[in-house]
Amino acid sequence: MxxxxxxxxxxxxxxxxxxxxxxxxxxxxxxxxxxxxxxxxxxxxxxxxxxxxxxxxxxxxxxxxxxxxxxxxxxxxxxxxxxxxxxxxxxxxxxxxxxxxxxxxxxxxxxxxxxxxxxxxxxxxxxxxxxxxxxxxxxxxxxxxxxxxxxxxxxxxxxxxxxxxxxxxxxxxxxxxxxxTRSMGVALTSCTVPAAGRPTFAIGADEIEMGVGIHGEPGRRRVALAPADAIVAELVDAILRDLGDVAGQDVLLFVNGFGGTPAAELYLVYHAAARLLAQHGIRIARSLVGSYVTSLDMAGCSITVSRLDDELVRLWDxxxxxxxxxxxx
Missing domain, CATH: 3.40.50.10440 (Dihydroxyacetone kinase; domain 1)
Incomplete structure (x- = not known):
């Protein structure tokens, strides 16, 4: 460590x-x-x-x-x-x-x-x-x-x-x-808690954890590393299926880093997520990108989509x- x-x-x-x-x-x-x-x-x-x-x-x-x-x-x-x-x-x-x-x-x-x-x-x-x-x-x-x-x-x-x-x-x-509001994350690596001195979970060099928790808890499944577009598509699909019909509505799109992911990758993820939302007829009224809710040094990110209205936009601004x-x- x-x-x-x-x-x-x-x-x-x-x-x-x-x-x-x-x-x-x-x-x-x-x-x-x-x-x-x-x-x-x-x-x-x-x-x-x-x-x-x-x-x-x-x-x-x-x-x-x-x-x-x-x-x-x-x-x-x-x-x-x-x-x-x-x-x-x-x-x-x-x-x-x-x-x-x-x-x-x-x-x-x-x-x-x-x-x-x-x-x-x-x-x-x-x-x-x-x-x-x-x-x-x-x-x-x-x-x-x-x-x-x-x-x-x-x-x-x-x-x-x-x-x-x-x-x-x-x-x-x-x-x-x-x-x-709905969120889902993916981990590329584990985090390491100082008191433990070793990674919280073992993950292969070519594996990712879909749906990981912010403490390193297991997600939905362990899968092989794929291109960013495919990873983002799975996250966004899970979010939208749970959020319900938001076509034609305004949302806030938040791409959050877990602590070990460069900003360049987070913006790439945002780009992919924004394209998918547009394909569903969803308007991005507000955005946030950065490492705000982290998991120590974990590499990975989460995507959050929140349905907005005029009052919520005003309060966000x-x-x-x-x-x-x-x-x-």
Missing amino acids: KKLINSVETVLTESLQGFAAAHADIVALDGECRFIRRARPAPGKVALISGGGSGHEPLHAGFVGRGMLDAACPGQIFTSPTPDQMAAAEAAVDGGAGLLLIVKNYEGDVMNFEMAAEMIGGPVMTVLTDDDVAVEASSYSTGRRGVAGTLLVEKIVGAAAEEGRDLAALKALGDRVNRR APVHTAALRWGA
């Missing part, structure tokens, strides 16, 4: 300290390294909090800031943060209008966020993201996994929270975005200022 680390025990703390120092105008790190919060709190609005295991950067800490999250709780690599961490974050950013938790559908995350909500009390609601079409509810203990579509929920709901919408309205909006996403005034 070759990693730019000092020790397995300190990698997360040192990374968080570096992140907070590099973006001190946007975020602040809790003194006990339990959470990242906005450097300038936003009282009076519903506070948005997310989190999960580290190793997916910039998700979630990279999306803390104006127009998105108020706080993010990073657990150890691929391990849910503890309820104590989450409760501390909730107490730190509660501006009096309630708390909305945005939680990826993984058993540890769901359980610990529920426990944290009970600990702090007060008005708290949860949006559960489960956009991964690679697995059905019957084949995964808690149902579908929450993956790259989580970013879309955090951005759109974050914009609405900035406008002052109440807790119930934000919960309804987050659920709506999640229902309109609303100003955002975080370490990882910045646009608008």
